[in-house]
Structure formats: structure tokens, C-alpha cells
Amino acid sequence: MIYLLVAQPALQAQPALQAQSAQDSIENKAQIELGRRLFYDADLSINGTMSCATCHEQRRSFADGNQAHPGALDDPGKRNVPGLANIGQFKNLTWAHNHLSGLAEQSLMPIRGTNPVEMGMNGHEDEIRKRLGQNGCYQKLFLLAFPKEKGSIHFGTVSRALESFQKTFISNQSLYDQMMEKGTSLPTKNAQRGKKLFFGAAQCNTCHTAPLFSDDDFHQVQPREQKTTDYGLSDVTGNPKDKNVFRTPSLRNAALTSPYWHDGSAKTLIEAIQKHDLKINQTLSHQEITELVAFIDTLSDMTFVNNPKYAKPSKKCPY
Incomplete structure (x- = not known):
């Protein structure tokens, strides 16, 4: 069957809208580039030994090949590191958490989380600002990426940049x-x-x-009575029915x-x-x-x- 597409006259955009669109494009590109640099930067960990990429290796589809990965201070890992292919298209972003607002909030879990401690930066907002603010490239990128916030460096802008980068992880050429x-x-x-x-x-x-x-959903994958130290979704919801329930x-x-x-x-x-x-x-x-x-x-x-x-x-x- 042949479909004929008839071109319609394009609407003329107002100059102000054109300028806004161009500005949004600059911000988006800068956020992606900033997020990429932050993803590989070990300064996001308390002792400078761990970046996001430490556990999420590109060659492994952003997993890491270990049963679980210890944190920057050698705290044992709780769960296997999941791959990140197409992660921007998921609603549920971890093995067992169904209340995350998006990738920005999720990215703070390894950076600031305490159960387990991974990158160990909880309570170190000033250290993040100090470390990244000393880098001239970061100064430029934060200003381009977040002009409305005048390039402010804090956990919020860091996590939003990481979200922008991860949303580009598209895998559809298998x-x-x-x-x-x-x-x-x-x-x-x-x-x-x-x-x-x-x-x-x-x-x-x-x-x-x-x-x-x-299916981007959670399922019980082992008997609830099975002895374990990881109760899955029930650790978040407090509902016994969610014991041993994990994301597909x-x-x-x-x-x-x-x-x-x-x-x-x-x-x-x-x-x-x-x-x-x-x-x-x-x-x-x-x-x-x-x-x-x-x-x-x-x-x-x-x-x-x-x-x-x-x-x-x-x-x-x-x-």
C-alpha cells in the first residue's frame, strides 16, 4: 500500500519562540555533556575512588560483571548492578523501589544513599560544590546547562545532569x-x-x-518464606505481600x-x-x-x- 504525504505549509515561529527553542537546545546539550563528565568523575564519591561508571561499564551495557559491587568505603553491595540500556524509558528504575520520581532522584541513591553506602556523599553538599567548582570546565558547563540557576552546583543540578545523560542510552540496533x-x-x-x-x-x-x-513491573521471584536478608520491594513499602518482589x-x-x-x-x-x-x-x-x-x-x-x-x-x- 502506498501512502501519499502532502506537505503542509509550516507555521512561522515567532522570533521569541525561536530564541527560546535555541536556548533550550543549548541547555539540553550542555546538560547531556555535563552529565557525561559527571558520570565518569570519581569526585562524586567521598574518597575519590568511585564514579557512576565504576559500577556501570559501557562494554557491559552499563552493568559491571560482579555479583554485587562494594562501596567506596568497602561496604558490601546489596544487589547486582543492573544494566542501563533504555533506562530513560522505564518508570521503575531499580530492583526494588516504586516511588522514585525519575532518574534524577534515582541517581542520588548511590551518591547519597546509606543502605548500602555506595559513593558515601550523604551530608557532603559543600564538598561537591567545592570539588566541582574548582574545575573551569565544570564552571562553564553548569552555567550553560542551568542558566536560570546561574550555574549553581549542588546535588540537584548534578542529579539532573546525570539524568539527561542517561536518557540518551538508547539500545535498539541488536x-x-x-x-x-x-x-x-x-x-x-x-x-x-x-x-x-x-x-x-x-x-x-x-x-x-x-x-x-x-514489563517494567514487580513480581515475586522466590517463595516469601525463603530466608533472606533482602526482602525486595517490601523494604520500601512495608507491605508483607511485597516480600521477595523485584522488578523485571x-x-x-x-x-x-x-x-x-x-x-x-x-x-x-x-x-x-x-x-x-x-x-x-x-x-x-x-x-x-x-x-x-x-x-x-x-x-x-x-x-x-x-x-x-x-x-x-x-x-x-x-x-
Whole structure:
């Protein structure tokens, strides 16, 4: 079917609106660039040993490959570090918290959080201002990014810049995406059968819903009576029904983000599938699980993990 698009005359924007749009663009670009630099800056940790990128490595789709990562002061990590692909499109942003207003608030959890202590900056607002304010490039970037606040440096502007950068983390060029766009089959029989299982008999897509391959919701993933030191969502809500309830992780780039589950207890995708306490998994053969893994492998987006705009910036100031 052929659709004819008829061009409509464009409305003439008023000069004031044009100027405002240009200013917004400058601010947005500056916020992204500022957020990128802050993401890789260990000065956001109490002793200068940990940045956001310490736990969120681009080559691992912004996960880190450990079961859990200790904090800057060697406090043990509480949960496995999740990947950040397409994080700007999620409503629920962590393994077990459903009351966060957005990525700006979430970014303060590792920086200022106390359970566990990660970057250890709680109560050190003046230190953030002092450290970043001594850097001439940061002075320029904060002023460009937040002109209405006259370039003020504080946890609020830092977290909003980090949010702007993370919202650019778009992953949609995997082999699966390319084959879907072309309308062609996946290249191997295992991957083809795995796709059929994923969207069919295995019912994986019930929770790992395309295109994010997550339903962005919380589910009980282990028996409530199971002994644990991490009660998941109930630690936030106080509701016993939320015990052992955790967010569905995205499977995009999952082959790059091992280990798996909120506690990092599954070392491989095969183990992660086997850990699901679902009746359907009692009927999956080893071959079928292998086929599911072959399909999940096609969700890896190497253009995302190699994209230079997400990488550590050069020391040279862009402004």
C-alpha cells in the first residue's frame, strides 16, 4: 500500500519562540555533556575512588560483571548492578523501589544513599560544590546547562545532569531489531526456535515484554518464606505481600550483563532461566533452554556498547 504525504505549509515561529527553542537546545546539550563528565568523575564519591561508571561499564551495557559491587568505603553491595540500556524509558528504575520520581532522584541513591553506602556523599553538599567548582570546565558547563540557576552546583543540578545523560542510552540496533526491521528470520535455527519459545510456549514475554523486554513491573521471584536478608520491594513499602518482589530486568544486552538476578546468584543465562520458579520451566528441556539463550543472544546491541558518545570524555573541555 502506498501512502501519499502532502506537505503542509509550516507555521512561522515567532522570533521569541525561536530564541527560546535555541536556548533550550543549548541547555539540553550542555546538560547531556555535563552529565557525561559527571558520570565518569570519581569526585562524586567521598574518597575519590568511585564514579557512576565504576559500577556501570559501557562494554557491559552499563552493568559491571560482579555479583554485587562494594562501596567506596568497602561496604558490601546489596544487589547486582543492573544494566542501563533504555533506562530513560522505564518508570521503575531499580530492583526494588516504586516511588522514585525519575532518574534524577534515582541517581542520588548511590551518591547519597546509606543502605548500602555506595559513593558515601550523604551530608557532603559543600564538598561537591567545592570539588566541582574548582574545575573551569565544570564552571562553564553548569552555567550553560542551568542558566536560570546561574550555574549553581549542588546535588540537584548534578542529579539532573546525570539524568539527561542517561536518557540518551538508547539500545535498539541488536541483530533481533535488524531482522525485525527487514522482516527476515534470525540467522540460526536455535535462535529461531528460541524466539518461537520466548513468545510462545515458554511465555517469557509475559514479563519480559518487547520492545523493552521488560514489563517494567514487580513480581515475586522466590517463595516469601525463603530466608533472606533482602526482602525486595517490601523494604520500601512495608507491605508483607511485597516480600521477595523485584522488578523485571530488561533482557536487552543480557548476554553482556552477567551475573543475573537481583542477588547475582545466577552466573549464566541458563542458570537464570532455571531459577525461575514457574511451572512452565519444569517442562523445558535443556535443548529448549539452550534455544532461548540463543534468542536472547540476538538482543545484544554492539553499536550501543561501542558508541563513543557514551564513552568517557576527553579531558579537553568542549566549551
